[in-house]
Amino acid sequence: MSRIDATFERLRTRKRCGLIPFITAGDPDAATTLALLRALVLSGADLIELGVPFSDPMADGPTIQRASERALRQGMSLRGVLELVRAFRQENQHTPLVLMGYANPIEAYGKAFVDDARGAGVDGVLTVDYPPEECADFAAALKSAGIDPIFLLAPTSTEQRYAQVAAMGGGYIYYVSMKGVTGSALLDFEQLGQRLPAIRAAVGMPVCVGFGIRDAASAAKVAAFADAVVVGSRLIEEIEASPRDQAPAKVAKLMNEIRMAIDNASVAGRAP
Amino acid sequence: MPEMVYQLPDARGHFGPYGGSFVAETLVPALAELSAAYQQAQADPAFRAEFNYDLKHYVGRPSPIYHAQRWSALLGGAQIYLKREDLNHTGAHKVNNCIGQAMLARRMGKPRVIAETGAGQHGVATATVAARYGMECVVYMGAEDIKRQSANVFRMKLLGATVVPVDSGSKTLKDALNEAMRDWVTNIADTFYIIGTVAGPHPYPMMVRDFQAVIGEECKLQMPEVAGRQPDVVIACVGGGSNAMGIFYPYLDVEGVELIGVEAAGLGLATGRHAAPLTANSRVGVLHGNRTYLMQDENGQIVETHSISAGLDYPGVGPEHAWLKDSGRARYVAVTDDEALAAFHALCRLEGIIPALESAHALAYAAQLAPTLARDQILLVNVSGRGDKDIHTVAEKSAIEL
Numbered sequence: 025m026s027r028i029d030a031t032f033e034r035l036r037t038r039k040r041c042g043l044i045p046f047i048t049a050g051d052p053d054a055a056t057t058l059a060l061l062r063a064l065v066l067s068g069a070d071l072i073e074l075g076v077p078f079s080d081p082m083a084d085g086p087t088i089q090r091a092s093e094r095a096l097r098q099g100m101s102l103r104g105v106l107e108l109v110r111a112f113r114q115e116n117q118h119t120p121l122v123l124m125g126y127a128n129p130i131e132a133y134g135k136a137f138v139d140d141a142r143g144a145g146v147d148g149v150l151t152v153d154y155p156p157e158e159c160a161d162f163a164a165a166l167k168s169a170g171i172d173p174i175f176l177l178a179p180t181s182t183e184q185r186y187a188q189v190a191a192m193g194g195g196y197i198y199y200v201s202m203k204g205v206t207g208s209a210l211l212d213f214e215q216l217g218q219r220l221p222a223i224r225a226a227v228g229m230p231v232c233v234g235f236g237i238r239d240a241a242s243a244a245k246v247a248a249f250a251d252a253v254v255v256g257s258r259l260i261e262e263i264e265a266s267p268r269d270q271a272p273a274k275v276a277k278l279m280n281e282i283r284m285a286i287d288n289a290s291v292a293g294r295a296p
Numbered sequence: 297m298p299e300m301v302y303q304l305p306d307a308r309g310h311f312g313p314y315g316g317s318f319v320a321e322t323l324v325p326a327l328a329e330l331s332a333a334y335q336q337a338q339a340d341p342a343f344r345a346e347f348n349y350d351l352k353h354y355v356g357r358p359s360p361i362y363h364a365q366r367w368s369a370l371l372g373g374a375q376i377y378l379k380r381e382d383l384n385h386t387g388a389h390k391v392n393n394c395i396g397q398a399m400l401a402r403r404m405g406k407p408r409v410i411a412e413t414g415a416g417q418h419g420v421a422t423a424t425v426a427a428r429y430g431m432e433c434v435v436y437m438g439a440e441d442i443k444r445q446s447a448n449v450f451r452m453k454l455l456g457a458t459v460v461p462v463d464s465g466s467k468t469l470k471d472a473l474n475e476a477m478r479d480w481v482t483n484i485a486d487t488f489y490i491i492g493t494v495a496g497p498h499p500y501p502m503m504v505r506d507f508q509a510v511i512g513e514e515c516k517l518q519m520p521e522v523a524g525r526q527p528d529v530v531i532a533c534v535g536g537g538s539n540a541m542g543i544f545y546p547y548l549d550v551e552g553v554e555l556i557g558v559e560a561a562g563l564g565l566a567t568g569r570h571a572a573p574l575t576a577n578s579r580v581g582v583l584h585g586n587r588t589y590l591m592q593d594e595n596g597q598i599v600e601t602h603s604i605s606a607g608l609d610y611p612g613v614g615p616e617h618a619w620l621k622d623s624g625r626a627r628y629v630a631v632t633d634d635e636a637l638a639a640f641h642a643l644c645r646l647e648g649i650i651p652a653l654e655s656a657h658a659l660a661y662a663a664q665l666a667p668t669l670a671r672d673q674i675l676l677v678n679v680s681g682r683g684d685k686d687i688h689t690v691a692e693k694s695a696i697e698l
Contacts, residue, residue: 079597080470080583082477083320089464101595127318127582132596153318153582157308176321180484185324200322 027120027147028172028195031070032230032251041286042252043068043243044232045259045279046124048075048091049108050100056268061112063272065119068283070252073150076105076125083152087257090264102129102137106144113145122148122174122195127159138165148172148195156192163192176200177223177231179215186226196230196251199223201237213245220249240285247286255282302548304619309498309586312622315615317497318582322481331499333404338506343399350395351510354428355385357392358514361522361676367646373666374673377523379515379543381680382651388681389511389539390421390492396507398425401488408432408487412476414441414469414535415607415654416448417681418492423457433457436475440467441606448685466600469535469610473584493536494614497585501541501614508542515676516546527676529554529665533657534628535571535608537617539680544626554627557617558661560603561630571601571609572630574621583611588618604633604689605653607681631660637693639663640683652681653689 025033035042045064049057057074064072077095081088102125109121123146130137130151141149149166151159156175163173172195177186179202189197201216216233224231233246234254246253259275266274304311317327337343351357360383364376381389394411401409409431413419419435426433435452439461442449452459465471473496480489494501494508512530519526530547532540534557547553559572570576573589581590583598591599591611603609620626631639636653639660643649651659655678662677669675683690691698 079465079599080474082474082584083322083481085478086464093464096597101597103595128590128592128598129596131581132579132592132594152320153585155317155319155321155324158316158318178320178322178324180322180325182325185321200320 026170026172026195027118028071031120032196035070035251041247041250041289042070042232043279043283043286044071044073044252044254045069046073046075046234046254046256047259047263048077048088048095049105050077050095050098051091051260051263052094052268052271053098054100054104054108056271057108058111059272060263060275063276064279065116067276067279069119069279071120071122073122073124073254073256074105074109076102076123076129078126078129081126085257087260087264091260102133106140106146109144109146120147121145122150124150125152127151127153138169138171142169142171146171148174150174150176150198152176156188160192167194174198179219183226186223190227190229193229196232197223197227198254199231199233201233201235201246216246217249224251240281243282244285244289247289253286304616305498305502309502311616311619313580314588314618315498315501315586317585318587319497319585320481322484323497326480326484327497327499329404333400334499334503337400337403347396347399351392355391355395356383357510358518359383361515361518363522364647367642368666370646371663371666373671374528374669374675375523375671376662376666377519377527377674377676378649379511379676379678381511381539381678382649382655382682386417386421386424387684388417388421388652389508389542390418390681391424392510392542393492393504393507393538394418394421394425394490397488397490397503398429398431401431401490402429404488406486406488408434408483409490410434410436410476410479410487411490411492412436412469412472413492414438414472414609415605415652416441416445416452416685417607417652419457419459420448420451420455422490422492423452423455426457427455434479435459436462436472436479438466438468438472439463441469441472444689445606445685446688468601469606470584470598477584493538494541494616495536495584495586495588495612501586501616504538505541505545505616508538509545511539511542511678512544512546515543519676523674525674526550526553527674528552529556530676531556531558531658531662532678533558533608533654533680534574534613534617535560535610535654536612537614539678541614541616543678544620548625555620555625556661557626557628558657559628559630560605560608560657561632562602562604564632565630569602570630571603571611573611573613574617574628575630580618586615588612588615604636604693605657607652607654608657629661631657633693635660637690640690641694649679650683651679652683653686655680656683
């Protein structure tokens with residue numbers, strides 16, 4: 025069983041909602057990213073999404089965009105991200121790592137990417153601007169290497185779309201909880217609660233919810249029906265505001281709060 | 297269109313390996329909705345009739361073709377004819393496409409339009425059409441471009457548009473496009489994104505080309521009248537490439553007409569400080585929703601471009617141009633800032649026409665090509681816009697005091 029499947033299996037058995045932090049690799053530098061990854065694991069991350077910085081992150085809000093710019097100024101690249109993953113895997117064999125980014129750095133890396141990602145210990149790849157119809161070959165190559173192609177669904181997605189990503193994707197579905205870019209506010213919890221069971225049933229995979237989860241309270245609300253909550257921009261704000269050596273502790277503190285809120289939240293409405 | 301052999305793009309917006317629709321999931325249904333609406337509009341004679349009416353009575357089309365006799369004589373070779381898109385209302389070809397897309401926005405019931413702009417011509421055209429249709433209009437513009445195109449910023453504001461400065465990245469056209477995409481994804485229910493060039497996700501490259509094709513369609517009718525026959529060469533500048541696609545497209549199936557796109561060589565291709573992904577043979581990649589030639593580093597990060605002309609200062613190029621380059625149907629060259637500037641001054645002084653710096657690139661290549669050809673050869677150059685917006689840039693570069 026893959027690390028991602030094992031993680032969601034464990035969450036199901038314990039009737040727990042998962043917590044998925046997102047940070048950008050190389051923000052503020054590679055060494056701090058490694059320290060942050062350790063801190064995230066210790067503060068309750070079930071799976072980590074690691075952002076691959078890109079010069080033109082069209083689907084991201086200003087916070088993650090700034091993180092990308094900081095990382096690129098430090099010389100971070102997809103090659104560098106894979107090195108970070110390799111380093112992390114030397115000390116951690118159980119926390120799944122999913123790369124999240126844009127198509128162009130992957131295309132520039134070339135065909136070797138899939139093998140190199142597997143070798144480094146990457147578990148999933150979410151490519152924001154690769155909708156299923158534009159990446160059939162890539163998704164198939166990932167799958168045959170044992171890496172899950174993770175796809176997005178959004179409030180605007182049709183049911184036909186659910187089936188399409190179910191067929192091509194693996195691991196879990198990242199549900200974009202709202203229209204807009206990462207880091208936006210305003211979540212419609214009621215709409216989310218109504219939609220999620222249908223999506224989960226249609227895709228037959230865990231559904232994780234991201235975009236707009238700003239604090240322990242909103243995470244707890246989403247935890248009532250999501251298989252996992254993704255927290256990104258809020259963590260990056262913490263990294264941005266802290267001196268490098270204090271960033272891991274600050275992020276861990278926020279993670280602990282969210283973890284506690286999620287665990288305390290009712291999970292009664294969730295599918296077994 | 298009469299029996300075109302050329303049938304691109306395919307149903308999903310691919311021009312060979314280029315184009316497509318590389319966007320985040322939230323935009324996928326919006327693009328499907330747009331494709332359907334466009335298809336429906338195209339099939340509706342009333343839509344085409346209204347579009348043509350507005351082009352005639354609001355834009356002032358057809359734009360004339362003018363024989364630049366003094367300039368041709370001075371260059372001592374081929375005869376140069378100018379397609380005068382600079383005489384359109386708002387001063388450039390951009391308005392053709394804006395009318396088409398705004399009509400589509402109205403049909404789709406979207407009361408708010410957004411746009412990105414580089415030189416400001418597309419922003420002005422969008423603001424103009426939005427004013428006329430009573431739509432809310434927000435234009436994203438790189439902070440760097442706002443500085444060099446202040447007159448157009450003021451025009452947009454006069455027309456009632458909100459101009460949002462974009463401070464991220466290189467603060468130019470590509471960053472304005474990123475920001476407009478972000479706005480669209482956030483306000484997708486009530487907002488129509490009027491993309492100004494033949495780039496972006498499907499159906500934009502096709503749709504913008506179709507709306508701009510009026511340029512070449514007119515030329516095909518006008519050239520026999522003005523010059524006695526079709527041109528030997530058609531020349532247009534290429535940033536994203538909308539004016540070039542507009543004039544090239546109707547000529548694609550006309551044998552014996554050579555098509556040349558002129559990119560911005562900036563400070564020179566060898567310096568790396570240019571905006572000529574086709575001419576420099578940049579690597580193919582994915583940006584702004586389509587696959588095309590892209591100026592990027594070895595890690596796939598988009599690099600900063602340079603051109604004296606804000607409208608050409610873009611790291612990519614419309615996917616159909618990428619396809620036309622590979623297929624050999626069109627040829628792409630680049631001219632430097634200085635060469636464009638020299639052509640700008642030549643046209644001012646010899647023909648009494650102040651061209652946009654973008655268009656000056658096409659003119660500069662015509663000036664290189666004409667002397668190598670016989671006097672009975674005909675070059676048709678698209679003067680995509682007028683140069684009033686560029687007077688400050690030109691004054692600064694040419695050390696002229698205003």
